[in-house]
Amino acid sequence: MARVPLSLPADAGVGFKPQHFGEILSGEQPIGFIEIHAENYMGAGGRPHAQLGKLCSRYPLSVHGVGLSIGSAEPLDRDHLARLKLLCDRYRPASFSEHLAWSSHAGLFLDDLLPLPYTPETLQRVANHIDMVQTTLRRRMLLENPSTYVAFGESTIPEVEFLAELAGRTGCGLLLDVNNVFVSARNHGTDPDEYLARFPLEHVGEIHLGGHDEQCDDIGAPLLIDAHGSPIAASVWRLYETVIARTGPLPTLVEWDNDVPPWPVLAAEARAVREALGRIRRGRAA
């Protein structure tokens, strides 16, 4: 198998969906990398690995975990960590990332990215988990900021400081999900620009963009859902452009996990990312 570079290019990428396999491999596509959810490739063989092998000979790969439960109070699931190591050893992805969230507790897997309080206790706990992941996988990981619908009364550390402190203590990088920034800010009545102004952008190794749903809660306040089932919202594009104006071009993934559209629709979103990155490049060169 031809090996592709061990870092993600500062280009557009897409979350890979099996229904797009044929089109992604046919001709030139407006993407520079693909991302997969790690847990979908933890079977032994069959079509998922046959497809992934072919994709990896063509595009750099980002492995994005959704089930490690790094934010849990309990120790990490060693079996799951071993499965992640097997996957990373098999495909040598350019990047591995996971979430500042939890999904497992007391032996149950709850299949969602759940929130945690930000306290000195949880900071230490999460830092220990990141250390263990990076030691086991023998690579630097990226940690993604969450989208949240509730907050914890006992939180004493702002999320941005929590993430910056984790990056400082563990050496991990950050995955900045701009849609999550917008969703959380609207849900908590805070200012997304102010959040991004304080975000430690020097640690960001990848950006995520995706669509959200807009609802109201039962007391009439805005309730945005991180649904990944629609185009990227204009307000999120605007935030993204302010970020890359500061950082320069970064690897940027379009996530579309529900009501997955035909390939040309997803490719058009990726092309728009490429154009935004191109504008930044030209602006910097000028």
Added chain:
Amino acid sequence: MWSAAQQEFADALLDPERPVPGTLTRSAGRMSAKRFAVYRNNVVVGLVGALRARFPVVERIVGEDCFAATARDFVLSHPPRSPLLMCYGDAFPGFVATFAPLAGLPYLSDVARLEAARTRAYHAADAMPVHPAALQGVGADRLYGARATLHPSAHVIRSQHPIVTIWTMNSGESALGSIEDARPEDALVVRPHLAVTVRRLLPGGAALLEALAGGEELGRAAELATKSRPDFDLSANLAALIESGALAALGTPATGQEIAR
């Protein structure tokens, strides 16, 4: 302590009767129940979706609403224990068998077992099946003393119902119609290359495969199959088995000699 708060959060997620954990707030105001309900909904919708993806024929048979209600009950009573959702629902066929509203569909649980086997076959390890030409000219004596390695994706589902016919009609592989001759059918699920296949086993085929999987020599396995079904036909079964791709190797381990791989 985060551990206790996490426990309270997890308990409330899976039990809609429990109150929203008291520690939760919205940063700029009071907590609304609908916010916590987003998480409750995500968990149930996500897991029901995983079951829907794994059991599409069960859903087709009972209808979307009935499937959603059944799956929701299953999710809340049998939440997954592993982040590998490809394995979630191994207990769903057993749940379907005892779920009172579905008691009028006695074949449904076996159809669910067939669908569960299809996912396992989809993700099973790769192996090259024995080529049909490989057994030509092999003498009966050598063949009878041989032991088989089944393909890692091969699964046998025995049933008292015509599950292969039911599955085939409801998966779109054949036209829907009434089943005049509702004879029991045993299914072989196997994925010799990339596509999962579902076949109807010949009489005694399930007993033959189970004996081979248990390490019996082919001759002994054929005896056991004949005992279970007097109309068992070894050459027809062997030909069907090889044609299905369910045989990964055939050899005589005592001498280390391989007949076919």
